[in-house]
Amino acid sequence: MTANAALKARRDRTIGPYSPLFYDEPLQFVRGSGVWLEEANGERYLDGYNNVPHVGHANGRVVAALAEQAATLNIHTRYLNERVVDYSERLLSTFAPRLDRILFGNSGSEANELALRIARQLTGSTGVIVSDYSYHGTTITLAELTTGLRTREPLGPHVRTLRIPDLDRDQRPEAEVLAETLAELDAAIASLLDEGYGVSASLFDPLFSTEGMPRVPEGLVAGIVERVRRAGGLVIADEVQSGFGRTGGWMWGHDFAGMTPDLVTMGKPMGNGHPMSAVVTSEAILDEFGSRNEFFNTFAGNPVSAAVGEAVLLEMEAEGLMDRAKRLGAEARAEFDRLAATHDFVRAAKGTGLFLGLDFAVDGVPAPELAKRVVEGMKARNVLISRIGRDESVLKVRPPLAFGEAELPILLGALTDSLSDI
Amino acid sequence: MTANAALKARRDRTIGPYSPLFYDEPLQFVRGSGVWLEEANGERYLDGYNNVPHVGHANGRVVAALAEQAATLNIHTRYLNERVVDYSERLLSTFAPRLDRILFGNSGSEANELALRIARQLTGSTGVIVSDYSYHGTTITLAELTTGLRTREPLGPHVRTLRIPDLDRDQRPEAEVLAETLAELDAAIASLLDEGYGVSASLFDPLFSTEGMPRVPEGLVAGIVERVRRAGGLVIADEVQSGFGRTGGWMWGHDFAGMTPDLVTMGKPMGNGHPMSAVVTSEAILDEFGSRNEFFNTFAGNPVSAAVGEAVLLEMEAEGLMDRAKRLGAEARAEFDRLAATHDFVRAAKGTGLFLGLDFAVDGVPAPELAKRVVEGMKARNVLISRIGRDESVLKVRPPLAFGEAELPILLGALTDSLSDI
Structure with a gap:
C-alpha cells in the first residue's frame, strides 16, 4: 500500500470515507509557502485554487x-x-x-x-x-x-x-x-x-x-x-x-x-x-x-x-496585492479570452481579478467531462485548479491573492498545454 | 476619561454597546500566563472562571x-x-x-x-x-x-x-x-x-x-x-x-x-x-x-x-491535569461544603472536579444579589469567578484545568473573606 493509501485508510476510520477529497488520486501536502504547496517527496504544486491562504501559505x-x-x-x-x-x-x-x-x-x-x-x-x-x-x-x-x-x-x-x-x-x-x-x-x-x-x-x-x-x-x-x-x-x-x-x-x-x-x-x-x-x-x-x-x-x-x-x-x-491582482487578473483574463476564441469547445472566458474560468461546451451543451480532464491535466502539470457552475463545466482558477508575476506564465502555460490535450 | 472608558467608547462604535462585558466596571487584560491574567498597570488576577484556556493561558x-x-x-x-x-x-x-x-x-x-x-x-x-x-x-x-x-x-x-x-x-x-x-x-x-x-x-x-x-x-x-x-x-x-x-x-x-x-x-x-x-x-x-x-x-x-x-x-x-483536578476539586468541594454548612445564606455547595459553586438563598428563596456581591467581592480580591443557574444565585467557579496547589488557598481565602462581607 502506498503512503497515501495507508493514510486514506486511517482517514476513512476516523473522519470517514465521505469527507470529500479532490482528484481521482488525492494529493497529500506537507508544507506550503506563498503560492506553492509541497508533497512529502518534495514535488511542488502551484496553487491556482485556494483562496483561504489569501496572502500566501504560511505567510x-x-x-x-x-x-x-x-x-x-x-x-x-x-x-x-x-x-x-x-x-x-x-x-x-x-x-x-x-x-x-x-x-x-x-x-x-x-x-x-x-x-x-x-x-x-x-x-x-x-x-x-x-x-x-x-x-x-x-x-x-x-x-x-x-x-x-x-x-x-x-x-x-x-x-x-x-x-x-x-x-x-x-x-x-x-x-x-x-x-x-x-x-x-x-x-x-x-x-x-x-x-x-x-x-x-x-x-x-x-x-x-x-x-x-x-x-x-x-x-x-x-x-x-x-x-x-x-x-x-x-x-x-x-x-x-x-x-x-x-x-x-x-x-x-x-x-x-x-x-x-x-x-x-x-x-x-x-x-x-x-x-x-x-x-x-x-x-x-x-x-x-x-x-x-x-x-x-x-x-x-x-x-x-x-x-x-x-x-x-x-x-x-x-504588498499592494489588490493592485497586483487587478493587473495580473487583466493579463490572465486576456489570455483566457484568447483561449476561448481559439478553442471551439470553450464557450467563454469568465471572471474578474484573480477569480477566472473557462466554460466548456460542445455544440452548446455544457461539457463537464472536458473541464474535469483539464483539471486533471493541470494537476499532471503540477498546477492546482478546480471546477464550478451548475454543470461543473467552468474551470475555477482562484489562487491566493498573493499570486505573482513569476507564477502567471506557469499557470497559463500549463493551461494552454492541458487544452491541447483535449 | 480613563483608558478603559476610552476603549469602551471605541468598542461601542465598532462591536456595539450590547456586546456583553463582565462586572459593573469591566476589566481589561493585556496578558495571561497559566491561571493568571494581568491588567496594563501590572495588577494580576487569579482566573477562577475561564474554562477555554484549559491547560493555562498562553500555554x-x-x-x-x-x-x-x-x-x-x-x-x-x-x-x-x-x-x-x-x-x-x-x-x-x-x-x-x-x-x-x-x-x-x-x-x-x-x-x-x-x-x-x-x-x-x-x-x-x-x-x-x-x-x-x-x-x-x-x-x-x-x-x-x-x-x-x-x-x-x-x-x-x-x-x-x-x-x-x-x-x-x-x-x-x-x-x-x-x-x-x-x-x-x-x-x-x-x-x-x-x-x-x-x-x-x-x-x-x-x-x-x-x-x-x-x-x-x-x-x-x-x-x-x-x-x-x-x-x-x-x-x-x-x-x-x-x-x-x-x-x-x-x-x-x-x-x-x-x-x-x-x-x-x-x-x-x-x-x-x-x-x-x-x-x-x-x-x-x-x-x-x-x-x-x-x-x-x-x-x-x-x-x-x-x-x-x-x-x-x-x-x-x-501534567496529570485530570488527576490534579480530581484531587484539588475534592479538597475545594470539602471547603465549599464547610462554607455552606457555616453560612445560613448558602443553601448548598455544588459541583464536581474543577466546576464548583455555592447556591445562595435566604429563607428558601434564591438570593442572586448575594451571589453578585460575592462575585464583585472576589474581583476586589483579584479573583475571577461568575454566576450561573436559573436564578443566577449559584457561584460559578470553573478555572482553567491547569489550576494548581499554590492557587487553591488563594481562591478559598478570597471566597471565605468575600462571604464574611455579606
Whole structure:
C-alpha cells in the first residue's frame, strides 16, 4: 500500500470515507509557502485554487502575529480587549460609511446564519431569496436554502430561487433577459407574500461564484436590491468568496456589483486559514438586534483572531496585492479570452481579478467531462485548479491573492498545454 | 476619561454597546500566563472562571504547536492531511469503542447544529427535548431551543423542555422527585408524538452546568436516555462545558453521568482558545449522514487546529491535569461544603472536579444579589469567578484545568473573606 493509501485508510476510520477529497488520486501536502504547496517527496504544486491562504501559505507576517498574540493573551470579549477594537476599526474603514458595525464569528456558516437571524428578527418575515445554484453554509437553516450541492433537506417552503442568467449562454438581447429575470423575481416575491412568509432577505454572492461566474445583464443586481427592499426585505451580500480584494479593483464584491447591502458576510480569506468570520452592518440594525437578544460567541473576536485578521489587511496593503491582482487578473483574463476564441469547445472566458474560468461546451451543451480532464491535466502539470457552475463545466482558477508575476506564465502555460490535450 | 472608558467608547462604535462585558466596571487584560491574567498597570488576577484556556493561558506547548504548524502548512481536508488523522485517533481513543468517528467544526454552536441536523435526518423527526434552563449556541435552530438566556425567538413548536430537579432545593424523597420528572418527560414525548413532530433528539449537558449544577436523582439520566431512545430519538451529550476532564475523575461528562450517547458535541476547551469543535459519533451514524449529503466545512480539521488540539491532550497527560483536578476539586468541594454548612445564606455547595459553586438563598428563596456581591467581592480580591443557574444565585467557579496547589488557598481565602462581607 502506498503512503497515501495507508493514510486514506486511517482517514476513512476516523473522519470517514465521505469527507470529500479532490482528484481521482488525492494529493497529500506537507508544507506550503506563498503560492506553492509541497508533497512529502518534495514535488511542488502551484496553487491556482485556494483562496483561504489569501496572502500566501504560511505567510510570515500572519504567522508572526498569530504566534506573538497567542503567546501573550487569548481571551473572549467579555473583558475589554483593544486588539478587537483596533482590527474592527481598520476593517470597517474599508466599507461605505453606513456599514459601520461588526459582529464576529468563526466560519462563513456562522456569519450567514447570523445575518439571516438578524434579518428574520428585524423584518418579522422568514421568506428568503437565493440563486438556484448557490451554497452559503452547513447549518440546518442554510441547508434548507442550499441549491448548489446535495443535501438531504428539501428546499424550505419559505425559500424561493432565482435563476441567474448568463449572457455568454443566453443569446437573446440583454434587455429581454433582464426583464425576464426580474419578472421571475417579482413572481417569487409575490408568492412569498401571498403565502404569508413575507420577505426577510435576499442572500447572494455578488460575483455569483458558485453559479459559475455568469455574465449577468447590466441592472440585474440593482433590480434585485430595489425589489427586495420594496418588499420589506434586507439585502445580504455573501462575500465569503468575493471579498477582501478578490476582484482586484474592488475590496468588496458588492462594490464591484455597484450596490450597498444591509448586511455583509465574510469568512474564508479573512484570517488566511485561521477560523474567523464576520457580519458587517449598520448601527441601527446592530442596535435593534443587540438590544433584544443576549448574543455572545465564545471564540469570536478574540485577540488572536483580531491580530491575524489585522496582519492579513496589513500584508495586502504592504504588498499592494489588490493592485497586483487587478493587473495580473487583466493579463490572465486576456489570455483566457484568447483561449476561448481559439478553442471551439470553450464557450467563454469568465471572471474578474484573480477569480477566472473557462466554460466548456460542445455544440452548446455544457461539457463537464472536458473541464474535469483539464483539471486533471493541470494537476499532471503540477498546477492546482478546480471546477464550478451548475454543470461543473467552468474551470475555477482562484489562487491566493498573493499570486505573482513569476507564477502567471506557469499557470497559463500549463493551461494552454492541458487544452491541447483535449 | 480613563483608558478603559476610552476603549469602551471605541468598542461601542465598532462591536456595539450590547456586546456583553463582565462586572459593573469591566476589566481589561493585556496578558495571561497559566491561571493568571494581568491588567496594563501590572495588577494580576487569579482566573477562577475561564474554562477555554484549559491547560493555562498562553500555554507554551500549545503556542509552540500552533506557531510551528502555522509556519508549515494550514489547509482544508480536501487534500490528505496526516495531522487531522493523528489527532482524531488520539481523541477518539478517549471514548467508548462505539463512538469511533468524528466530524470537526469551529465552534460549539456548529457542533450542536450538526448533531441536531444529523439527528433530524436519521430519525425523520424534528422534536427536541432540552432542559428548561439551558443554552447550546447562537444559530437560528439553537435559538429556538434556548431556555437559559434571552433570545427574541420564541421556543419552537417542536421543542419540549424538561425541568431538571435539584435535590438540594427539593426536599421530597428522591424516588418521588425522579418519578415526577420522568412522568413529565413521558408527557413531553407523548405530546411530540401526538403533534406529529416525533422525537429526533434529546440535547443535554451531562453536568447540567447552565442549570446551576443541580444534584439530580440517581437514575435520572438513565431514565432520559431510555425514554428518548424508545421514542426513536438520538441522545446528544453537549460536552462543551463538561468535557476534557473538567470533572477530574472522568474525561467526558457522559462518563460521569454513566451513559453512552449517540452523539457527543465539544468545543470551548478543545483548542485552549483556538476556534475548534467536534461531533463524535458512531460509524453507522456518520456513514448514514455522509452518504446522503455533500458535507464540507472549510476551516474544520485543518492541520493547525489538529496540532493545537493534540497539544492540549498531550499537555493534559504530561501534567496529570485530570488527576490534579480530581484531587484539588475534592479538597475545594470539602471547603465549599464547610462554607455552606457555616453560612445560613448558602443553601448548598455544588459541583464536581474543577466546576464548583455555592447556591445562595435566604429563607428558601434564591438570593442572586448575594451571589453578585460575592462575585464583585472576589474581583476586589483579584479573583475571577461568575454566576450561573436559573436564578443566577449559584457561584460559578470553573478555572482553567491547569489550576494548581499554590492557587487553591488563594481562591478559598478570597471566597471565605468575600462571604464574611455579606
